[in-house]
Every structure is written in C-alpha cells, then in structure tokens.
Amino acid sequence: MTQDTSTYYVWIGGSCDYGHKERAGGAAVVIEHNGNIISRDVISDLHTTEFRMMLTLMVKVMQEIPEGSDILFLTNAAYIQNFDKTPTVKSANPDLIIQCIEEKKRHNSV
Template identity: 90%
Template sequence: MVQDSTTYYVWIGGSCDYGHKERAGGAAVVIEHDGSIISRDVISDLHTTEFRMMLTLMVKVMNELPDGSDILFLTNAAYIQNFDKTPTAKSANLDLISQCIEAKTRHNSVSVKIVPYHKSPLLIETHDMATEAMAKTRKEYHHSSGGTT
C-alpha cells in the first residue's frame, strides 16, 4: 500500500475471549505517520467485547491526534466500518458510536479500510498485543480476587 505522508495510518485490532465468565476484551493500535511508526497503544477490560474496546480506542486515537488530521483506520474487523453511522435506539454500542461521531468532527477525514489479516504484519501485531493485554487483565483479576484462571 502506498502511503500518503500526511495521513495517520492506524492499524487497529482486537481480541475477546467468550469462553470465560468474566469475558475479557482488548484492542490495540499501531500508528504510522510519514513512513514511521509513531506510537502503539493497547487497552483491555473485563465483561466487554473486542468491538467495544476497538471503538473506545478509536475515540482515544481521534482525540489524541492533532485537529484537522487525515486518519485511516486499517483493520480486518468489518464491524467498525459503521463507527460514524448515526445510531438508532437498537444500535449496539450507541454510546461509543456517538463518541466516534463527535471525535471525527475534529478532523479533515476519518475512514476505515478493511485489509486482509494474513497479509498485514502490523494488524497481526495489534491482535497479539490485544490478546496479551486481555490475558494480563484476566490474570490480575484472578490474582486479586483469589479466583482461578
């Protein structure tokens, strides 16, 4: 992919473990700008999904990048393509979609492009980072609560 030197390319991936009762979710980003990786970030929480974590991280990224930026989120998660569609009362993640819409107004352009997972090393990295953060969150939870993993 040929990159524009003014666009922020935000590789974003997530991970969720539906097999645990405390269901952890995580998301991570690797941000490229002007041909270099300028930052990495990861979040995770319990009792959530990777989609909530990805939307949360999208809001964070849009709020942290300079106003007037061009931002392209690159992912294999088609779900987040609707990050800027006006939600209805029945929409999932209504709160986060609304926050994404608000954060998007600060920028020149914000879009999502679906890319093939197996051909995108930075996307694979985000998934691995999210999975690791999620496992750490679950481990800390079990350690502090005396539960088992």
C-alpha cells in the first residue's frame, strides 16, 4: 500500500472474551503519519464489547489528531464501517456513534 504523507493511518482492532461473565472487551490502535508510527494505544474494560472499545478509541484518536486532518481507519471489523451514520433505535452503542459523528466534523476527511 502506498501511503499519502499527509494522511493519518489508524490501524484499529478489538477483541472480546464472551466466555466469561465479566466479558472483557478491548481495542488497540497504531497510528502512522508521514511513514512513521507516531502513537500506539490500548484500552479495555469489563462488562463491555470490543465494538464499544473500538468506538471509544476512535473518538479518542479523532480528538487527539490535529483539526483539519485526513484520517483513514483501517480494520477487519466491518462493524465500524458505519461509524458515521446516524444511529437508529436498533443501533448498538448510539452514544459513541454520535460522538464519532461530532469528532469527524473537526477533520477534512475520516
């Protein structure tokens, strides 16, 4: 993959342990910019899902990357493909989707 030097490439993934009552969820990111890894982050919590953790981390990343930037989230989790679509009554994590929509407005493209 040829990277544009002005774009922030955010590799994001998550995992959840559905086998235990605590159902621990977690997510991790690696952020690349101008050909260099500039940041890594991992978050986790009990009684949650990997998708909630991934959306939480996406909000955090969009808050930390400079306003007006181009951001490309890269993942194998199809769930976050619609992170910027207005949630419906059937949407999971509508609070975080709304936060993603608001943070996306700060950037040139996400």
